[in-house]
Amino acid sequence: MIERRIKVDLAATIDRSPAVALLGPRQVGKTTLAQEIARMRPSLYLDLESEADRARLAEPELYLAGHEDKLVILDEVHRAPNLFQILRGVIDRGRRKGLRSGRFLLLGSASIELLRQSGESLAGRISYLEMRPLDALEIPEAQIERLWARGGFPDSFLAKSDALSQRWRQDFIRTYLERDVPMLGPRIPAETLRRFWTMLAHHQAGLHNAAELARSIGVDGKTIATWLDLLVDMLLVRRLEPWHSNSGKRLVKSPRIYVRDSGLVHSLLGLATIDDILGHPVVGASWEGFVIETLIAAAPEGTQAHFYRTSAGAEIDLLLTLPGGKRWAIEIKRSLTPKVERGFHHACADLEPQRRVVIYPGREPFPLGHGIEAMPLVLLGQQLVAQH
Structure with missing residues (x-):
């Protein structure tokens, strides 16, 4: 396992922001890193390329309300663009309960749809990190x-x-x-x-x-x-x-x-x-x-x-x-x-x-x-x- 330098930044950003978008090309290691983060805290992982996981979000507000105590990881989130508006309401209701950080980790294989949707819906509620391929400082x-x-x-x-x-x-x-x-x-x-x-x-x-x-x-x-x-x-x-x-x-x-x-x-x-x-x-x-x-x-x-x-x-x-x-x-x-x-x-x-x-x-x-x-x-x- 190669230790990724962005891991420390990601954990710190999750601790201070209600939602974090981790962007990067496909196969760059976003899911592996997210699962490492998930082992460090109570978490729920949903892959939106999976029909079964998408079905669990048929009533997203109801479903997510039952997991307020967890970091919810949504992989390939650009496949469900309608979620962004719903996440805004979920985050705002959580803030009123004192839940101000560590709510959602959104993984996207490209910046296009993710930025277009979340830029409007989640302004002030989301932080962005880019995960790049391995670089010369991460290997022998x-x-x-x-x-x-x-x-x-x-x-x-x-x-x-x-x-x-x-x-x-x-x-x-x-x-x-x-x-x-x-x-x-x-x-x-x-x-x-x-x-x-x-x-x-x-x-x-x-x-x-x-x-x-x-x-x-x-x-x-x-x-x-x-x-x-x-x-x-x-x-x-x-x-x-x-x-x-x-x-x-x-x-x-x-x-x-x-x-x-x-x-x-x-x-x-x-x-x-x-x-x-x-x-x-x-x-x-x-x-x-x-x-x-x-x-x-x-x-x-x-x-x-x-x-x-x-x-x-x-x-x-x-x-x-x-x-x-x-x-x-x-x-x-x-x-x-x-x-x-x-x-x-x-x-x-x-x-x-x-x-x-x-x-x-x-x-x-x-x-x-x-x-x-x-x-x-x-x-x-x-x-x-x-x-x-």
Whole structure:
């Protein structure tokens, strides 16, 4: 069993809020974590994909009133959107009885329906947490290469062989295309959306160019925007926005696009082993996305993540603005002998960040001059966790 870092945050949030929504992609480990929490306190678990459990909620107010003393865990809650309005009344009646926290834990495989429904119905009564795939701080450091190759979905990472891991990811992608997308989003032919998702993997870490994608697939730019919004809302794709200011410099305005799980990047491109990945042009961009996901997951709540790029070539891969305003400028290199390019120096001169770090795949930190440190991913991640 891999201890998930979010467990402590989840338990603390349940203790202070009447309802907590734990959001994350399918198969990321939400149910396993919820059942761990359930063993720590009186609880009731209902899976809303189960007909039997849905039948128990035929009269939800009556049923839930009989379990006021328990944490009620509702899995796949987006399958019963009408529940949100009812939960509001149940929570308000409980508050009048002094039941102010620990009432409901809602698990959702995507943010779309959950946020749309609960944003209106449960405002002021619900807290949100995002559960991500495993990151580099949750596993032994010696297994980082495997985590990068296979991705952070537990069943993929823990598979007995690369082939079984690849098979799991292929099935995962097919399930999303054939089942989850039609349930949560517009009707899109599965093969067309697979082409789009695969093209995003080919362009990992690239600037978003809707017109180019639209021409390649044969649709219009608005359709591309809708599909991208869908994959972002399903927590499968990250849209990293550019940093902007009133400095007068000509800044890039398009976001960078990343398929969030490196294992899915590799699977979409047919890369099953480390050797396959190292021989493919995506290797640097895939490593960059992997590092960015780990650092954003490690950063304290309220941290803003951007990239920085000017038309003159000044560039920072990841700019983290921590609560309080401190900026950490992070360059990401796949080489064991990282070299800092002129664009990073120019960007740091523009922004004057408090930390200047180059992440590389080695084990030891060392200075690179000009106030820049070369550092392993895990060490910088631990320093971000310490900022909480």
